Amino acid sequence: MDPWWKQNEPREEVRKGRSFNPDEFAIALEQVVAGTAPLDYRDAAQFFSRTCFTRALREHSGMVLRRLSGLTQNAAPVLTLVTQFGGGKTHALTALYPLVKNGDKAKGYTGIGELAKETGLAHLPEGRVAVFVGNAWDPQPGRETPWIDIARQVAGDKGVALLGTAATEAKARDHLKRRFAECYPFHPATLSVFQRKWQALPQYQQTRGTLAMLAQWISWAYHDGYHNARKEPLITLGSAPLEVSEFRSAVLGRLGESRLIAAIDADISGINSHSRVLDADTKGKGPLADIHRRVATTILFESSGGQVDKVAHLPELRFALGEPDLDTASIDSADIQDSPRPTIVVADPDLEWSGAGSVRQQAAEWTKLRGKSPRLYPGAIVWCIKKPGDVICARKLSSGWPGGRWKRIPEAGY
DSSP, X not given: OOOHHHHSOOOHHHHTTOOXXXXXXXXXXXXXHHTOSXXXXXXXXXXXXXXXXXXXXXXHHHHHHHHHTTOOTTOOSSXXXXXXXXXXXXXXXXXXXXXXXXGGGGGGSTTHHHHHHHHTOSSOOOOOOOOOOGGGOOOBTTBSSHHHHHHHHXXXXXXXXXXXXXXXXXXXXXXXXXXXXXXXXXOHHHHHHIIIIITTSTTOOTTHHHHHHHHHHHHHHHHHHHHTTOOOSSBOGGGOOTTSHHHHHHHHHHHTOTXXXXXXXXXXXXXXXXXXXXXHHHTOOGGGTTHHHHHHHHHHHHTOSSOSOOOOOHHHHHHHXXXXXXXXOOOXXXXXXXXXXXXXXXXXXXXXXXXXXXXXXXHHHHHHEETTEEOSOGGGEEEEOBOTTOOOOEEEEEOSTTTOEEEEOGGGTO
16 A cells, blocks of 8 residues: 555645644634635635535525525525534635625535535525624724624615614714713723623622722722822723732622632732733833733633623723723734744834834734734744834845845935
8 A cells, every 4th residue: 555645645734834823723704804814714716625515504505595596495584503612603604705795606616516506596696795703893983883884894885874873973973972971980891891791690799799899999090090190081991900909809709709819910910910020021101001911900801701702802902991092903913924934024114113112022922922822933933123213215135035135225315
């Protein structure tokens, strides 16, 4: 018998050791839509060439195609995908996205011709697709609510107008303003987290227990703000005084989990905690002061409670930590590939390298992690960040790595 590797040669990325990061085996639907997902997922032809059409995937895809073709028999208008973790829910949605967008043109993809025959359709329907991923949605101008976002994807500005006055952008802003006014001096996220995530806890008291905890919170926030001249406009989740033993005990009493004391001391509020060390290194000022401690505190509140999904999502953190002078937008470090080949990362020209501060800290963090997973090849990343005061024009003198060289052109005047 021949060696197995002669008969079944692994794909190139496996042969060269580039498929060991768990992130490469997970689909992020919002990245597929935005065109930033790995090629295996964003390129429809390549995606379907590596997709096995299981019975469930064929049935669900067939129901969607028949429904879009106007058939109602055995074609439910709403499909709920219920599987175990890793059961293929996102894969099914990722398959439907290019299938519906391309209509008959999708018949050229692997397996779609057979699927079309099974559905009994002479032509595959083509439609407009809107995608809403709850834990990745981040309100922005023009997409202030999920409904506005979906309407804009389906029909642009006309779709937003068809929603009517109850869901216009102005109404959305007014609703948000009312939330801030009703919750003042608390940030809305500070109060809503107990309704969204904590109220399902069996030992959680929504009235007396919460009021007692909030009273302590206000007392310590007032003391810290007044005596240390802090200027936070609202009481945010990040301001929770977890370093105060009485308050920490009240919080853990609501959670019913005293074992978190060690983690809180080590990571958030202890004298030598990880977040305090990071804050001391970055030496942030104004809204950036204690930013690591505030982020860690917010993650504790947002990832706790009686919900099945005990996760603090990035949009929740951005909203909960938002202040007028704090830019909460950031690049997802998953955008930087993890590969044994050297990768040059060019930072935004507005950023300047000073050898310390938030830019250095962010570069160090993204070098160590890709998303939430440790990088396999952190040494392959080369950072290019502008020096203070420099605006550089450069031309390449020779190609290739590592022999390729770049030259600064000071005579260009910039």
